[in-house]
Amino acid sequence: MKPLDVGRLNKQIILISFKPGKDRLHQDIREPVESKPIWATVKPQRGSEPYEAGKKQPEQQYTVTIRYRNGVTTDMLVKYGEKILQIESCVDVEEEHYMIELQCTEKEGAR
Known part of the structure; x- marks a missing residue:
């Protein structure tokens, strides 16, 4: 197992998972x-602008x-x-179960 350079993990993130539930009207919700908070390294990669319904939708990766950690999906x-x-x-x-790399996309307007 390679040692993990913990000095690189200098940003805090939160993982959000979803569990099934019911709302006030007893409808299924997530x-x-x-x-x-989890220590992480966060690196912007490249942006892209896919077209959706004829309009550009900016994305940052x-x-x-x-x-x-187990269970990250x-x-x-x-x-x-x-x-x-x-x-x-x-x-x-x-x-080797020492580090996970997550490839993520932020869609503009998701804030």
Whole structure:
């Protein structure tokens, strides 16, 4: 196992998962559940502007690196300051269970 350079983990994020629940009208909803703050490295990658219904929709992509933890999936969100990032992929770096790289996308207007 390679040692993790914890000095690089200098930003705090919160992982948001969802649990099933019911609203006042007994309709099914997904209730957000926030983790405790997690130390991470957050690096902006590149922006893109995909077209949706004939309009540009700006996106910013990020690579978020955290210590390994079980249960991190693409169904979760990352809260970084005021930004909400959608997890596109989770990679167990070198499959050694010491670090996870999350490829995330922030869509403009998701704040």
